[in-house]
Amino acid sequence: MTAIPTGRDGRPLVTTTEAAYSLGLTPKKFRDWARRRALTPASTRPNPSRGQALALWDLADITDAVRTPRPGTCQQV
8 A cells, every 4th residue: 555645734745737726727837836936846756657757746835835925026914
């Protein structure tokens, strides 16, 4: 039995498609969004289609990135 990798908060790591869905984005737009915020995948797993390994993202990292204002942007008080 394979252990499911978990993130900092104990939730399972998610694929790029699942992470994108959680923010209402396409996988391509999610990767661009993550790159702008210097987010990197927490882990990878082999691709069943024998292509590039699938990135696994930590939902806690995504939550932090959503809640932390980026420099140079307006924030409401």
